[in-house]
Amino acid sequence: MFIRRTFAVACLIGTVGAGSSDAVRDPRVCPGVCAHSIAYTLDPQFNADERVLIDEAMRVWERGTGGRVCFRQGGRDLVIEKLDRADELQPWDPDWPRHVALTKGGRIWIVATRVDDPGEYRALVVHELGHELGIGHIEDTALTYMHSTINDTPEELWKHARLPERDARAFCQVHRCTCTF
Secondary structure, three states: HHHHHHHHHHHHHHHHOOOOOOOOHHHOOOOOOOOOOOOEOOOOOOOHHHHHHHHHHHHHHHOOOOOOOEEEOOOOOOOOOOOOHHHHOOOOOHHHHHHEEEEEEEEEEHHHHHOOOOOHHHHHHHHHHHOOOOOOOOOOOOOOOOOOOHHOOOOOHHHOOOOOHHHHHHHHHHOOOOOOO
């Protein structure tokens, strides 16, 4: 009888709060669920190497958010276009001469001729995807993809495609990550 009561009380305590979620600052603390995949289209002007780097950048966000972000090819939620010249950004941004890329309204424009290093290119795409996910510039730490200029992105991030903790926390601040068990 004692064991049965103890078990019943343990079950009751275990169900208190069941189905509820606690806010998470770092999405790596617990796995998440991709509630809505981002259906994207790539400009056919991207070459095979650029396509691989763009895919790697998407995987950085998928892994770094604990699965809360997911991308799938074949849609118009996000259109990623390749531009040959920075002045092609002029209709969308008066400060266009300073940019190698721009994100606005479900579109990412990349000025491909201004980025030579593959790691830097991937870092640039990770940065622009961060903007698409609602994250602004982050200047309170060195280790982030979200600096205001690509030149401030640490070379470590160019070499190793992983989402820094600060960027993951910024994602959770914007998207109010929760743990679901």
